[in-house]
Amino acid sequence: MKPLTEREEELMNFFWERGCLSVKELLDLHNEPRPSRTTVATFVKFLEQKGYLDHRAESFGFIYFPIIERDEYCAHNLKSVIQRYFDNSIQNVVNFLIKSEKYSDEEAQEMILQISEVKQK
Numbered sequence: 001m002k003p004l005t006e007r008e009e010e011l012m013n014f015f016w017e018r019g020c021l022s023v024k025e026l027l028d029l030h031n032e033p034r035p036s037r038t039t040v041a042t043f044v045k046f047l048e049q050k051g052y053l054d055h056r057a058e059s060f061g062f063i064y065f066p067i068i069e070r071d072e073y074c075a076h077n078l079k080s081v082i083q084r085y086f087d088n089s090i091q092n093v094v095n096f097l098i099k100s101e102k103y104s105d106e107e108a109q110e111m112i113l114q115i116s117e118v119k120q121k
Contacts (some may be wrong), residue, residue: 001068002050011043012052016070016087020063090115 002011014029015021027034033052044064047053052073055062086092096114100107 001073004047004050004052004073007042008052009045011040011047012066012068012070012073014067015053015064020065022058022061022063023062026064054075 008057011026014026018025018029021029023037023044025045027037027040030040044053048055048064052066052068053064054067055064057063081091082093086096094111097103097111103111
């Protein structure tokens with residue numbers, strides 16, 4: 001799976017939330033100032049080349065739709081982060097999260113409980 005740029009991921013989120021979209025519909029979903037139609041069409045082309053989107057012809061143009069699910073993309077990215085930064089160890093991830101002090105003791109205990117429940121199944 002080829003990595004997405006931040007902008008490509010932003011566009012994919014529109015597809016994952018809404019399904020099939022034309023370039024015009026995609027453009028309309030952007031806040032002001034909107035990017036140009038050409039810019040959006042170029043990013044859609046990149047997403048199609050990377051294997052994230054496909055299209056079908058309609059009477060008024062092309063309709064694009066995701067062929068990679070959000071969960072599949074997230075799982076791939078998470079696995080990659082765990083491999084690169086945590087020596088492929090979930091335990092290292094949990095230790096990092098707990099030590100980061102951004103999580104309360106209750107949240108840490110809930111994480112540990114959830115991991116225990118999954119392992120028991």
